[in-house]
Amino acid sequence: MKIVILGTGGRLGAALLREYRDKFEVTGFDRTQLDLSDMNGVREKLQETGFDVLINAAGFTKVDLCETQPDRAFLINAEAPRVLAEICGEMSSRLIHFSTDYVFDGEKREPYTERDEAAPISIYGESKLAGEKNVLAAQDRNLVVRVSWVFGPDRPSFIDAMIKGAQESERVDAIADKFSAPTYTRDIAEMLPQFFERGVDGGILHFSNAGQCSWQEYAQWALDCCNNAGLPLRARTVGAGKLENMTNWIARRPVYSVLSTAKYTKLTGISPRTWREAVSDYITRFYSKK
């Protein structure tokens, strides 16, 4: 099984490359090695590399910048995946493309399923949804995996910023009225190979760690885990912030974007572990010895 991973300079792509290095014949490209805005270069490089599965973890992920650079957002998040899907079709390979909970408007108050209609409220969400449609239109076997609140050791995210904040100052706050579920890159890497085989159906698949939380609860649990691990912190409690006070945000974000993983469990017989277990595991692995 030959795998190519795009976006290996990013949080998820780097984790996938690390986890698969010893298990598969794997080649990874970061932005300097393969630029998705250069479609001819992409085509050339992928054709000469050859693969059974192409994993696209690259994307223009800066949600606010997408609002001010919509052309770039659609080029990287929608047009490039269309070309990737076309190349995979020509090479009889499967494309696994990552997408986001931000394709939803956040109006629901129970987990979004793969059958729920996507209605993005930001350019980022719109461009990612257009990318999904392009990938799925190309061939049935392509898979779109939507994930939420991704964290892991390869690039700092919200959780790392909160821990750093608590180490440096006596007060940290996080938004208490926005809800989803954190997803550990390690858990994505573990579940994904079940979908490498040709025989497995394509379509949309939601994956996240189990449960749901606000950013405040997420951050509080992270600090609790650090505390238990003996990591010195100046702040131990996370104050409640409000979404309406995030006046420096340009893009709108969904208030509620929990993804239902019922389809994943039905397909595989496996339930993802809870976000609390995943965060605790992450902190034990990457913070305890610091």
Ligand SMILES: NC(=O)c1ccc[n+]([C@@H]2O[C@H](COP(=O)([O-])OP(=O)(O)OC[C@H]3O[C@@H](n4cnc5c(N)ncnc54)[C@H](OP(=O)(O)O)[C@@H]3O)[C@@H](O)[C@H]2O)c1
């Ligand atoms: N992070 C989250 O919370 C989250 C939530 C839901 C869904 N997702 C989805 O999960 C996937 C992976 O996200 P992530 O968290 O790993 O994001 P990330 O850390 O920002 O990684 C994305 C990577 O794509 C690269 N990239 C940007 N423009 C490119 C281009 N023109 N050509 C080639 N590569 C380019 C970036 O390179 P540079 O670093 O050099 O710019 C970066 O390494 C994305 O599809 C994202 O939409 C993420």
